[in-house]
Every structure is written in C-alpha cells, then in structure tokens.
Amino acid sequence: MTAWRCVFADGPVDGKVVLVSGGAxxxxxYAIQFAKLGGARVIATVGNAEAAASASGAGADLVLNRHVDDLATAIAGFTGDANGRGVDRFVEVAFGANLELIVKTISPNGVVASYxxxxVPExxxxxxxxVMLDVTIRFVLVYVMPKQAHLEAAEAxxxxLEAKQLTHLIGRTLPLASIVEAHEAVERGDLGKTILVLP
Structure with a gap:
C-alpha cells in the first residue's frame, strides 16, 4: 500500500520517469512494479548486485548501484534531459541522505514521495x-492516509494480484517456532520477504 501511494498519490505516471530508491x-x-504497470520508465537505486538483480527482475529499466555508479550522470543519460533534470517522481526510502541527488535530478514540478x-532523520x-523548481514533497504513512486513498490502493x-501482475521475492520461509530468527532476518534487512508458516 505504501508503494502504491508513493507512485500514484500525485496522479498518473504514464510516460513519466520514476526513480525508486532502495529498489529491492x-x-x-513493489513501487517499481506499480510504476511500470502505470506506464512509467523506472530507474532503481540499490546497494549491491543481489539487490540489483531483484530490482531488475521487478522491471526497472535502469538499475544503479548507489555505492559505485555516478548516479546524476547515469540518470541524465537515461532521461536525455539536457539539464540533467529528468526525474518526474521519486519514491524515496532515504529522503535526507538522497536530497542532494534529488535537487540535481528532479524535473520542474516533480514530486518526491518519501516514507x-x-x-538523516532531520x-x-x-x-x-x-522552490525554484516548484517541487512537491509528499510524506507517506499508510496509517494516516485518507480513507479514500486506502480504498483506491486496496482496489488497485x-x-x-488477481491479474498476476505482481511478483514477490520470498527470502525465507520459517515455522512460527522460529519467530526469533525471522525477526532477526528482518532487522538485518535481509533481501526478500520473510514468511512465517502457522501450525
């Protein structure tokens, strides 16, 4: 639901460039997949090769490693914008840490949806x-989204899901008795969803 809201809260993305940070x-x-379903061209940033494979598998058109790639240059090349400002929407997991990149690459009237x-908490x-680009910054927290937004997201x-348009990366499946191990995997940030099987 957070992914859907970040992608679509500010209108359709058909023909737009959406950058998803933390694409795996x-x-x-899911933001990558929703943006692609909405007709966007998608850039994803990731931190390692395993994450790159996941983001690519989700449908990202361009996957960049934030540790080794020159992000601004690669983004400008992908979007073809002469000023390097070709990103229409950011789906942002690291708002403070990525502000410099956002300022360099966001289009006039662009939107940053951050969750x-x-x-960088402050x-x-x-x-x-x-302000000179008339950028919109939207903060997304599903627990306080308007009811209509919840309904629209759930329907979409x-x-x-019914059309089998979403893929899911399952990292591990554990019995309920291994709940401590499951929590530790999530806390470490292990790639993929951790699934608990109830007895």
Whole structure:
C-alpha cells in the first residue's frame, strides 16, 4: 500500500520517469512494479548486485548501484534531459541522505514521495533550489492516509494480484517456532520477504 501511494498519490505516471530508491526493498520492489504497470520508465537505486538483480527482475529499466555508479550522470543519460533534470517522481526510502541527488535530478514540478529517512532523520531542506523548481514533497504513512486513498490502493493492489501482475521475492520461509530468527532476518534487512508458516 505504501508503494502504491508513493507512485500514484500525485496522479498518473504514464510516460513519466520514476526513480525508486532502495529498489529491492519491501516497498521499493513493489513501487517499481506499480510504476511500470502505470506506464512509467523506472530507474532503481540499490546497494549491491543481489539487490540489483531483484530490482531488475521487478522491471526497472535502469538499475544503479548507489555505492559505485555516478548516479546524476547515469540518470541524465537515461532521461536525455539536457539539464540533467529528468526525474518526474521519486519514491524515496532515504529522503535526507538522497536530497542532494534529488535537487540535481528532479524535473520542474516533480514530486518526491518519501516514507522514510533513517540515516538523516532531520534533514536540512534546500528550500530555494526546490522552490525554484516548484517541487512537491509528499510524506507517506499508510496509517494516516485518507480513507479514500486506502480504498483506491486496496482496489488497485487486489486487481494487480488477481491479474498476476505482481511478483514477490520470498527470502525465507520459517515455522512460527522460529519467530526469533525471522525477526532477526528482518532487522538485518535481509533481501526478500520473510514468511512465517502457522501450525
């Protein structure tokens, strides 16, 4: 639901460029898929080769490793924007840490939909560069979304599931007795969903 809201809260994405940071994460992998279903061209940023394979498998058109790639240059090349400002929407898991990249690459009237900012929990906002581009910053928390947004997201997710349009990355399946191991896997940030099987 967070992924769907981040992608579509500000309207259709058909023909737009959407950048999903953390493209192999729990939200990011679904955001890639929803953006592709909506007709967007999708860039995903990841941290390692395993995550890159997951983001690519989800349908990202361009996958970049945030540790080794020159992100701004690669994004400009992908979008073809002469000013390097070709990203229409950001789905952002690391808002504060990625603000510099956002300022360099977001299009005029672009949107940043962020649901987390762990590394930099109180980011300093570069107000003037963002206001000069008329950027919208949207914070997404499903627990306080409007009821209509919940209903729209649920309908869209159910439709995609029924049509078998979403893929899921299962990292591990454990019995309920191994719940401690399951929690540790999630806390470590292991790739893929951790599934508990009830007796």
């Amino acid at each position: 994460g729990a939200v990011g992998r 987390a900012s762990d590394a 980011p300093k906002l570069p107000f003037w560069p963002l 997710i159910n439709s995609a």
